[in-house]
Amino acid sequence: MKAVQYSRFGGSEVLEVVDIPVPVAEAGQILVKVEAAGVNFFEVLMRADRYAVTPSLPMFPGVEAAGTVEAVGEGVDPRLLGSRVAAPLFVSDRPFGGYAEYVAIDANLAAPLPDALSFEEATALMVQGLTALHLLRQSPPANRAVLVPAAAGGVGSLLVQLARGRGAGRIVALAGGRTKLDLALSSGADAAIDSSRDEWPAQIREANGGAGVDIIYDTVGDAMTAAALPALAPGGELVFAALGRFALSVSDIKAMIAQNQALRGFALLPLLLPAALKAGLAELFDLAANGRLRVAIGGRFPLDRAGEAHRLLEERRSAGKVVLVP
The missing domain is CATH 3.90.180.10 (Medium-chain alcohol dehydrogenases, catalytic domain)
Known part of the structure; x- marks a missing residue:
């Protein structure tokens, strides 16, 4: 073969x-x-x-x-x-x-x-759908403002839809270019910011009515994490799901502590015991087969x-x- x-x-x-x-x-x-x-x-x-x-x-x-x-x-x-x-x-x-x-x-x-x-x-x-599903189970978005980077990607496009279905208060999406912005908006984002433009970090609060977001679902990592951090509200939660691309400095983490913010790690594989794997896939497959997840x-x-x-x-x-x- x-x-x-x-x-x-x-x-x-x-x-x-x-x-x-x-x-x-x-x-x-x-x-x-x-x-x-x-x-x-x-x-x-x-x-x-x-x-x-x-x-x-x-x-x-x-x-x-x-x-x-x-x-x-x-x-x-x-x-x-x-x-x-x-x-x-x-x-x-x-x-x-x-x-x-x-x-x-x-x-x-x-x-x-x-x-x-x-x-x-x-x-x-599979990998991307289960990642989106378990991110939302660990940090539920109901009635909260959330930021989804790479919102037109494999994980991000599903994360936006599932967060909308789970009652997110407001979804701010980051995506690069008009085509990706349109996909994020059609997936259910309330606002979409072009991450290919230098001014995107300052636009997050503006897209959320001047307030910081309650949760950042960070599946990108590297420099994006620190750039987005000022848009996190006091008491907010940064969920880091970009294994191997963690780039926050000690001063970044100290600033989070001063704002009562939480840094939460996310790794998919430890969550996927056989029963949870089968149940998660069955849920995702059913949603997609019935047109509730695109x-x-x-x-x-x-x-x-x-x-x-x-x-x-x-x-x-x-x-x-x-x-x-x-």
Whole structure:
């Protein structure tokens, strides 16, 4: 089968398509014919060795896939054959390898897909959908003013919609460029600020009627965190969900303490015990299948153009979920 790998760190050009054996569905596993594989920004960072964790080489990227069950291993119900499933590889013993024509995963981790949900939409609701869902569960937005950076991205576009559905008082979105601003507004944001312009930090309070926001859901990190911090209200909460990109200084944190502000960390994987994983995916899949959650697809690429998919994310040109279609 065809799969994408890289044997050295670097730019998107290090991604290459190779032929490797089709995985075998071992006891308790299913073999999934991949119809769509999700591409995530942390995979771009990992490829360049700029992520919090350095992977072993050669690396076969891809932590989420969706497709049809092609074979079942010993002890697995044969009635699963031909069924449509999501394969959240990121919670499995082999958490990579989704950029491929086939993947194997424990049958008890795979989640059934409603007929009304496309394979591409399903990929957007795994890492990114679960991130948005659990961010809001940890820090509920009801009756509060919230700031959503990267609001046209895979996580941000879902976060805006879910926050609106959970009663956010006011949603201020950050996004770069007119197209992304329009997507954020159509997703339910009350105001959208162009983060590609230098004056965006000063515009957040203006967009919130002159007051600071109660919650910042920071999935971007780096310099953006400190730039947005002055817009956080006294007693507000900064939820940091950008693993490996924390750049606040001691003086920034001291300023937060003086304002009675809270800094809360967020890591998705520790929250995803099997029951919580299945319940979260079922909730997201149902919302999307019934039209209450819209998934924006920002780009579709075959496996041999995985480098283009990475560049789209790396250059911040995507709006919505980027997928590979083997």
